[in-house]
Amino acid sequence: MLPSAYESQKYEDAIYKKWEQSGAFRAKVNPKKKPFTISMPPPNATGTLHLGHAVMLAIEDILIRHRRMKGYEALWLPGTDHAAIATQNKVEKLIAEEGLTRQKLGRENFLDRVREYVADSQDVIRNQIRKMGSSCDWSRERYTFDDDLNKAVTEIFVRMYEDGLIYRGYRIVNWCPRCKSTLADDEVEHEEIEGNFYHILYPFKGEKNGLIVATTRPETMLGDTAVAVNPKDKRFKKYIGKTMILPLMKKEIMVIGDSYVDMKTGTGALKVTPAHDPNDFEIGKRHKLEVIRVMDDEARINEHGGKYKGLDRFTARDEVLKDLKKLKLLKKIESRPHSVGHCYRCSTIVEPLTSDQWFIDVNKKIKNKKTRPPEPALSRAEGKGDQGGFSLKDLAIHVVKNGNIKIIPDRFNKTYFHWMENLRDWCISRQIWWGHRIPVWYCVGDDHCVPDCKKPIVSRDTPKKCPACGSKNLRQDEDTLDTWFSSGLWTFSTLGWPKETADLKYFHPTSVMETGYDILFFWIARMILMTTYATGQIPFETVYLHGLIRDREGRKMSKSLGNGIDPIEMIKKYGADALRLSMVIGNTPGNDMRLYEEKIQGYRNFINKLWNASRFVLGVPVETRHGASTQTPKPLSDADEWILEKLSRVITTVGKHLENYAISEAGQLLYDFLWSDFCDWYLELSKGEKQSPAVLHHVLKTILILLHPFVPFVTEEIWAHLPGTDGLLINAPWPAPVGPRHGAALSGDGHAIDTVIGVVTKIRQMRAENKIDPVKKITVVLHAHSHFKALRRNQAEVMRLARLSELTLVEKDAKVANATADTHETIKIFIPFAGLVDAGQERERLQKEIAKLEGYIAGLSKKLGNPGFAQNAPKEIVELERKKQQEAEGKVAKMIEQLNQLK
RNA sequence: GGGCGCUUAGCUCAGUUGGUUAGAGCGUCUGAUUUACACUCAGAAGGUCAAAGGUUCGACUCCUUUAGCGCCCACCA
Numbered sequence: 001m002l003p004s005a006y007e008s009q010k011y012e013d014a015i016y017k018k019w020e021q022s023g024a025f026r027a028k029v030n031p032k033k034k035p036f037t038i039s040m041p042p043p044n045a046t047g048t049l050h051l052g053h054a055v056m057l058a059i060e061d062i063l064i065r066h067r068r069m070k071g072y073e074a075l076w077l078p079g080t081d082h083a084a085i086a087t088q089n090k091v092e093k094l095i096a097e098e099g100l101t102r103q104k105l106g107r108e109n110f111l112d113r114v115r116e117y118v119a120d121s122q123d124v125i126r127n128q129i130r131k132m133g134s135s136c137d138w139s140r141e142r143y144t145f146d147d148d149l150n151k152a153v154t155e156i157f158v159r160m161y162e163d164g165l166i167y168r169g170y171r172i173v174n175w176c177p178r179c180k181s182t183l184a185d186d187e188v189e190h191e192e193i194e195g196n197f198y199h200i201l202y203p204f205k206g207e208k209n210g211l212i213v214a215t216t217r218p219e220t221m222l223g224d225t226a227v228a229v230n231p232k233d234k235r236f237k238k239y240i241g242k243t244m245i246l247p248l249m250k251k252e253i254m255v256i257g258d259s260y261v262d263m264k265t266g267t268g269a270l271k272v273t274p275a276h277d278p279n280d281f282e283i284g285k286r287h288k289l290e291v292i293r294v295m296d297d298e299a300r301i302n303e304h305g306g307k308y309k310g311l312d313r314f315t316a317r318d319e320v321l322k323d324l325k326k327l328k329l330l331k332k333i334e335s336r337p338h339s340v341g342h343c344y345r346c347s348t349i350v351e352p353l354t355s356d357q358w359f360i361d362v363n364k365k366i367k368n369k370k371t372r373p374p375e376p377a378l379s380r381a382e383g384k385g386d387q388g389g390f391s392l393k394d395l396a397i398h399v400v401k402n403g404n405i406k407i408i409p410d411r412f413n414k415t416y417f418h419w420m421e422n423l424r425d426w427c428i429s430r431q432i433w434w435g436h437r438i439p440v441w442y443c444v445g446d447d448h449c450v451p452d453c454k455k456p457i458v459s460r461d462t463p464k465k466c467p468a469c470g471s472k473n474l475r476q477d478e479d480t481l482d483t484w485f486s487s488g489l490w491t492f493s494t495l496g497w498p499k500e501t502a503d504l505k506y507f508h509p510t511s512v513m514e515t516g517y518d519i520l521f522f523w524i525a526r527m528i529l530m531t532t533y534a535t536g537q538i539p540f541e542t543v544y545l546h547g548l549i550r551d552r553e554g555r556k557m558s559k560s561l562g563n564g565i566d567p568i569e570m571i572k573k574y575g576a577d578a579l580r581l582s583m584v585i586g587n588t589p590g591n592d593m594r595l596y597e598e599k600i601q602g603y604r605n606f607i608n609k610l611w612n613a614s615r616f617v618l619g620v621p622v623e624t625r626h627g628a629s630t631q632t633p634k635p636l637s638d639a640d641e642w643i644l645e646k647l648s649r650v651i652t653t654v655g656k657h658l659e660n661y662a663i664s665e666a667g668q669l670l671y672d673f674l675w676s677d678f679c680d681w682y683l684e685l686s687k688g689e690k691q692s693p694a695v696l697h698h699v700l701k702t703i704l705i706l707l708h709p710f711v712p713f714v715t716e717e718i719w720a721h722l723p724g725t726d727g728l729l730i731n732a733p734w735p736a737p738v739g740p741r742h743g744a745a746l747s748g749d750g751h752a753i754d755t756v757i758g759v760v761t762k763i764r765q766m767r768a769e770n771k772i773d774p775v776k777k778i779t780v781v782l783h784a785h786s787h788f789k790a791l792r793r794n795q796a797e798v799m800r801l802a803r804l805s806e807l808t809l810v811e812k813d814a815k816v817a818n819a820t821a822d823t824h825e826t827i828k829i830f831i832p833f834a835g836l837v838d839a840g841q842e843r844e845r846l847q848k849e850i851a852k853l854e855g856y857i858a859g860l861s862k863k864l865g866n867p868g869f870a871q872n873a874p875k876e877i878v879e880l881e882r883k884k885q886q887e888a889e890g891k892v893a894k895m896i897e898q899l900n901q902l903k
Numbered sequence: 904g905g906g907c908g909c910u911u912a913g914c915u916c917a918g919u920u921g922g923u924u925a926g927a928g929c930g931u932c933u934g935a936u937u938u939a940c941a942c943u944c945a946g947a948a949g950g951u952c953a954a955a956g957g958u959u960c961g962a963c964u965c966c967u968u969u970a971g972c973g974c975c976c977a978c979c980a
Binding site for chain 2: 002004005006172185186190197213214215216217228261262265266267269270271272273277278279280281282336338339352411412414415418419422424517518520521552554585586587588590591592593594596598599601602603604605606607608609611612613614615616617618619657660662664665668671672679680683687761764765767768769771773774775800803852853855856859860863866867868869870871872873874876877880881884888
């Protein structure tokens with residue numbers, strides 16, 4: 001006999017081991033089956049899993065298990081991400097505790113430390129993924145730093161370079177002075193801060209007056225090379241061409257005219273710092289201005305900043321302001337909120353500065369003829385008549401616009417398009433050490449160098465010598481690639497690309513990409529970009545975006561707030577099944593969700609309910625034949641009939657929901673079906689004598705199958721105890737609905753049990769309202785009308801469930817029948833012991849009920865009386881409304897009669 | 904500055920092509936220890952579906968406007 005409470009921690013690990021050893025997770029290339037593939041978003045190899053991972057694992061496991069049971073060849077490919085900056089920062093923090101820096105350690109030693117750290121956290125992560133019950137194919141586990149994946153990274157880089165899509169350019173980039181690296185545009189987080197707007201006078205040469213410019217970053221003036229005004233500006237256009245003196249630097253700069261300047265913004269005169277502002281950089285290009293970078297890699301003022309050299313940018317700001325004040329050039333300080341960019345990994349304020357970096361050109365038409373968007377996007381895009389080819393941006397937009405890729409929820413299409421359409425060239429080089437080294441070498445000047453030696457050598461393999469001069473003195477580019485460059489290849493690099501492997505051919509494109517909406521741009525967009533380019537395929541057919549898990553108050557979970565819930569701790573306490581349900585039921589795609597312990601506890605209770613229902617069923621002996629589990633046993637009673645019909649409907653609906661990714665609704669439906677229909681009614685009914693043990697077992701077995709994707713552990717455990725089950729539940733076939741013919745098997749009245757439930761509930765209500773001791777057995781007279789047969793067949797059940805000592809069924813109630821013809825099906829109940837029923841109370845209740853119903857009837861009459869309704873509404877609806885009205889009228893008539901009898 | 908989401912019972916949330924007397928869990932109240940389960944059972948109370956207009960025979964559901972909250976994007980000196 002099983003214990004009366006399910007203790008998850010006793011079973012889960014052993015069950016997982018069984019699954020793993022059975023090979024159930026392993027997918028094979030099998031042309032006879034349809035593949036269903038999910039690439040697991042690889043967790044960063046930095047530490048431990050959080051609830052965001054847990055919800056991802058829960059949803060994906062549900063999808064995978066469902067498809068596997070439906071007969072698909074289901075591959076769920078797990079892995080981890082080296083997470084360049086994130087990991088490097090973490091390890092830098094760790095070694096800082098030993099008083100070390102990466103520079104002190106040196107590149108190779110530092111990387112060794114990172115590798116060690118990553119290996120540890122990968123172990124932790126693998127373990128935790130298992131704890132969640134994830135049925136992923138460990139034999140195919142990948143890491144963004146695996147040899148094969150490195151090769152894919154290099155291959156793409158070289159191809160893109162050869163296609164002219166990767167170039168090196170001197171540009172304004174986002175620079176994090178703490179990470180000492182560039183960042184892509186979307187790796188900068190903008191935050192509104194309350195700052196100051198400083199108005200500074202730049203005097204004309206030899207004059208006291210000049211133009212006042214306004215800035216939020218006065219320290220950048222050290223690198224100013226012009227002041228710009230709008231050429232249409234009546235106030236200032238006369239000054240264009242005039243020379244001014246840049247204060248503090250005593251340098252001559254010119255007033256220029258540029259239409260970029262907005263006359264209404266600020267003072268209408270703009271200081272131009274080409275080296276530290278993207279707009280100014282563009283203006284500078286137009287006017288061939290000098291670009292003077294005044295800060296070093298740590299954002300300290302460099303040798304171009306005169307006496308401020310060596311000062312941190314913020315100290316320099318204070319000093320500059322102090323000096324300007326002394327010179328009476330600081331005319332006004334206005335407080336002004338403005339947004340400031342921060343590094344998404346360390347929150348340091350980002351400094352825009354000029355630098356030589358590698359970029360991906362997202363607008364250039366791709367020459368390579370092999371690169372075309374997948375059908376049907378191809379034909380439509382070609383219709384556009386573009387002068388040959390598509391840019392990366394075009395490709396990425398087309399595949400979503402044309403429906404090759406479907407995003408759930410679809411409102412994110414708009415977000416995606418907006419981002420993609422405004423995407424600028426992607427800076428992919430990073431100055432950190434932890435990452436894929438850029439496959440570019442430079443010839444380091446030997447004596448016999450020729451001009452061509454300056455060309456970078458872009459190569460799949462380490463080159464032996466300079467192709468131009470033959471020198472063997474080569475130096476590899478120091479930089480590494482943006483982490484999203486490699487993870488952008490995830491769906492196909494993990495399947496063997498660029499080799500044409502069987503896996504790649506069979507499992508790619510993948511079916512679903514399930515992840516949080518917060519990485520739509522970082523990752524989803526990049527995957528679409530890179531995959532359509534590299535393979536001419538989409539990376540995935542469906543994108544399912546889940547929301548963030550928040551705390552009880554709706555706040556983000558974070559370490560600093562200390563409001564995080566550790567999934568592993570919750571698993572220990574309540575079981576992985578309970579945790580999974582708590583994150584999946586009530587959670588809809590794209591929306592955030594709150595989670596707290598009581599919620600998890602609630603689902604633990606559900607698991608326990610399932611456990612105990614199963615204990616009950618196990619106590620009912622049944623004859624079983626192995627392998628016969630797909631056959632529906634013959635129902636022996638109305639209750640059997642009833643539960644089988646319900647079950648059939650549940651199978652259909654759950655299947656539909658899961659295919660539509662309505663996971664929450666599927667789960668909710670199963671929750672209600674098990675608890676209310678199966679436990680509260682069918683199990684209670686089946687304590688009688690007529691019920692079929694075979695049906696009882698069959699229904700439980702089917703529930704276990706249906707619930708298995710949601711709560712794999714407890715269902716697998718019960719499955720093992722259930723007689724007549726073959727093998728592991730994880731491999732069981734998904735059930736088909738029984739079909740409508742089934743209902744006709746018995747004596748005609750398929751809804752007898754609905755009537756029984758109605759009657760029993762009614763009697764219980766009346767007991768409670770009349771304060772009749774629930775233990776006391778009472779006698780009841782029932783006017784059953786057309787339900788007579790159904791109730792007589794189930795008389796024993798009614799008596800047991802309603803705790804009756806006597807039940808008298810009356811078939812015809814002459815008075816009522818005459819009054820309202822034969823239209824209503826309502827049952828009249830008398831509890832014939834006046835002493836216990838409070839007549840006054842009952843009268844009051846009836847009157848209230850009648851008033852309510854009459855209001856309802858009035859509404860319905862109005863609706864039916866409306867000529868428009870009869871004309872326009874579908875026939876079924878009109879019929880339905882009419883029926884409702886008749887039923888309600890019947891009820892009222894009976895209640896009035898009851899009321900009269902009470903007098 | 905642009906875009907998006909949310910607002911449904913005291914709390915947390917469902918409600919997928921407009922047709923229910925608007926649902927669930929938790930909480931509250933009243934009771935219960937009847938051979939699966941107190942991680943339980945029975946019953947009850949509780950909502951003008953944010954507000955105002957509009958479309959429609961019919962609106963929680965579609966449209967417009969407004970308010971509050973939240974999120975994303977943006978090269979606003």
